[in-house]
Amino acid sequence: MRADGDDDGKTSAFRCLDAARYTVAAVVTVLIVAVVVTSLKVVLRPESLRLSVVDGVVYSTPLPASEAVTLQLNLRAENPSGRARMYFLNVTAYLFDGATPASTPTPDEDCIIFFNPTDGAVRQEMAVDLMTSVEATNDPGVMNQTYFELLYADGRVIGDMTLRVDGSLVTEVSSGFNMTRLQVTYYCRPLLVGGSKGGKVSMGRKDVLCTDNLGSQ
Structure with missing residues (x-):
């Protein structure tokens, strides 16, 4: 029991x-x-968009008739992914010298001059050039006056410059799934500013790869 x-x-x-x-x-x-x-x-998850400055130079052309100088920038955007298409949108590129941190929270106020490249759509395993130019005058609201004089009057080539590139990166996976838009920042350095494409300044120059930090290339 x-x-x-x-x-x-x-x-x-x-x-x-x-x-x-x-x-x-x-x-x-x-x-x-x-x-x-x-x-x-x-x-x-696709690989990230690769960005570089062609020749590592921002070319300049003095315009005596209008007392201005044209600055020409060519950003190359490369998509290494075989699965996703990438869109680089709302791009602004700011040019800095060594005296001002490119990571400043107010790049539009602290930069020497800025560019507005067109939006780019980069297909899988392809690259596109985002070419842009800006006409600068001796106006503090357009370009830093010291650098205007160096490029326009003296025809100088300035070294050790940094380009900060801000934009929105949208990635579209081939299955049709759209990933969330990301705000990205690239830093491209060291760059030369000045001279003309095809001239001495461009001889033997290689593209400068942009990174997401200021510490390395």
Whole structure:
């Protein structure tokens, strides 16, 4: 004959065992889901857009008739991904010298001059050139006056310059899934400013790769 207490004890033990099994199963399920989600992100996440300054030079052309100088910038945007199309939108490029941090929170106020390249759509494993120019005058609201004189009157070539490029990067995976638009910033350095394309300043020059930090290339 079994005592009621023994039955209650066994029932409680079975209940605890079942609860433990359910807990372990739930933890394993959560881990499996986490692994699957992480794997999907790795598979679907495309490589980032690569940006460079062609020849590593911002070319300049004095315009005596209008007492101005034209600055020409060629940004090359390359999409290394074979799965996704990338769109580089609302792009602004700011030019800085070594005396002013390019990471300033007010680049439009602190830069020497800025450019507004056109938006670019870059297909898979392709590259496009975002060419732009700006006509600068001896006006503090347009260009730093010291650098205007160096480029316009003296015809100088200025070294160790930094270009900061801000924009929105939209990535469209080939399956039709649109990833969230990201605000990105690139830093391109060291650059030369001045001279004409095809002239001495461009001889032997290589493109300068832009990075997302100021510490390395």
